[in-house]
Amino acid sequence: MERASVVIIGGGVYGTSIAYHLAAMGCGEVVLLEKDSLACGSSGKSCALVRQHYSNEITARAAMESRKFFEVFEEEVGGFPEYKNNGMIFLAHPPEAEALEKNVKLQQEVGIEVEVINPGEVEKYLQGIDVSDIALACFESSAGYADPHGVVTAFGARAKQLGAKICQGRAATGIEISGGAVKAVHTAEGTIETEVVVNAAGPWGEKIAAMAGLDIPLKPTRIQEAIIRPLETYDKLTPTLIDPGEALYFRPETGGLVMAGGGTSEEDKEFDPDDYNENADSDFVEDISQRLSHRSPRLERAGFMRGWAGLITLTPDYHPILGEAPEVKGLIWCNGFSGHGFKLSPVIGKAIAELIFKGKAEAMDLEPFHINRYAEGRTFASTYENFPILA
Numbered sequence: 484m485e486r487a488s489v490v491i492i493g494g495g496v497y498g499t500s501i502a503y504h505l506a507a508m509g510c511g512e513v514v515l516l517e518k519d520s521l522a523c524g525s526s527g528k529s530c531a532l533v534r535q536h537y538s539n540e541i542t543a544r545a546a547m548e549s550r551k552f553f554e555v556f557e558e559e560v561g562g563f564p565e566y567k568n569n570g571m572i573f574l575a576h577p578p579e580a581e582a583l584e585k586n587v588k589l590q591q592e593v594g595i596e597v598e599v600i601n602p603g604e605v606e607k608y609l610q611g612i613d614v615s616d617i618a619l620a621c622f623e624s625s626a627g628y629a630d631p632h633g634v635v636t637a638f639g640a641r642a643k644q645l646g647a648k649i650c651q652g653r654a655a656t657g658i659e660i661s662g663g664a665v666k667a668v669h670t671a672e673g674t675i676e677t678e679v680v681v682n683a684a685g686p687w688g689e690k691i692a693a694m695a696g697l698d699i700p701l702k703p704t705r706i707q708e709a710i711i712r713p714l715e716t717y718d719k720l721t722p723t724l725i726d727p728g729e730a731l732y733f734r735p736e737t738g739g740l741v742m743a744g745g746g747t748s749e750e751d752k753e754f755d756p757d758d759y760n761e762n763a764d765s766d767f768v769e770d771i772s773q774r775l776s777h778r779s780p781r782l783e784r785a786g787f788m789r790g791w792a793g794l795i796t797l798t799p800d801y802h803p804i805l806g807e808a809p810e811v812k813g814l815i816w817c818n819g820f821s822g823h824g825f826k827l828s829p830v831i832g833k834a835i836a837e838l839i840f841k842g843k844a845e846a847m848d849l850e851p852f853h854i855n856r857y858a859e860g861r862t863f864a865s866t867y868e869n870f871p872i873l874a
């Protein structure tokens with residue numbers, strides 16, 4: 484029978500990051516199962532913004548350490564991550580101004596290069612933005628963005644080079660548990676004996692949990708992105724803009740284009756990852772074009788090129804569920820990234836790999852993210868009460 488020290492279910496940015504880190508630590512017999520192809524889930528559809536603007540110290544720190552990893556990704560991992568350090572402007576409407584100041588102070592204490600600026604100073608970094616309704620802003624000089632497909636395939640390829648088995652087109656169909664511990668993972672191509680299984684299945688996370696007879700609080704919800712062609716080539720180092728009040732973000736995209744998204748009017752609905760509309764709706768295209776041209780009048784005559792919809796996987800407190808399931812020894816949750824997981828994947832992937840291989844996460848403390856926090860009433864909260872998704 485096939486045997487593995489660890490079976491990872493899911494070939495998104497988490498499955499591949501964990502596989503890479505495990506293999507790099509010298510953990511043998513790592514098998515990654517991807518039912519389709521690498522990056523076919525949330526990861527490949529991500530806007531892949533790498534911001535460090537968070538309300539909670541532990542998340543801000545993880546974002547900062549992950550951003551440092553993205554800066555050296557190409558040397559460490561290889562492939563084509565296409566990481567660009569373009570900086571980020573974050574706008575606060577009057578109700579969010581106080582929270583923005585508080586968050587920036589926390590981020591500066593963590594060591595993140597970020598400063599509060601007046602609306603009039605936005606022009607210095609990002610030209611042609613209408614700031615007439617903005618109370619305050621900040622500029623995060625070290626923020627960036629990447630090519631999510633390039634990152635996932637690079638993690639996967641390097642993990643394979645280091646000895647991990649990356650199986651595309653092979654789905655996990657069941658998890659065998661005996662005496663409260665993982666014993667094996669079933670696939671149509673045969674059973675893999677193992678004592679450790681990682682659920683890194685993104686929006687399919689609940690379905691994998693159900694294979695172990697468990698339920699975890701995950702809600703896959705649909706969000707959309709659009710690629711816009713401006714009249715003039717958009718420089719790849721133009722800062723990203725995040726405008727929570729308008730539920731809008733946009734950044735440069737390869738080829739002088741702009742990628743824009745934001746706003747999930749569908750947050751109340753739960754979607755089936757095997758059955759949802761992956762195309763952008765015409766309403767969304769119209770709506771985002773309006774919001775974009777209001778905030779950046781120079782993009783008013785930009786043309787819509789293409790769009791898509793993907794799923795983000797929400798938890799009740801918009802933070803992931805990480806660590807061993809209390810009910811089953813060897814079953815590791817790496818789920819519920821609530822729409823902001825791409826940027827955290829280097830450090831969280833490393834911490835999960837350490838938990839498995841060394842018995843203790845060193846890259847960051849995973850305990851605050853344990854599923855028990857819901858029962859114990861120690862959940863996370865965002866300073867932006869109206870925009871908890873910003874975490």
Ligand SMILES: Cc1cc2nc3c(=O)[nH]c(=O)nc-3n(C[C@H](O)[C@H](O)[C@H](O)COP(=O)(O)OP(=O)(O)OC[C@H]3O[C@@H](n4cnc5c(N)ncnc54)[C@H](O)[C@@H]3O)c2cc1C
Pocket residue numbers: 492493494495496497498516517518519520521522523524525526527528529530531532533653654655656683684685686687706707708744792793794795817818820821822823824825826827
């Ligand atoms: C439109 C959009 C924009 C986003 N923008 C940002 C952003 O700007 N910044 C940011 O940090 N985050 C962003 N995110 C969130 C981020 O992309 C996700 O948090 C992250 O990609 C989650 O990765 P994952 O590996 O957990 O899941 P996924 O990438 O979904 O990977 C899960 C994989 O599991 C596989 N799988 C499922 N079931 C099985 C099975 N039974 N057997 C084998 N394989 C299975 C699936 O095929 C899939 O490939 C965005 C997400 C979306 C959708």
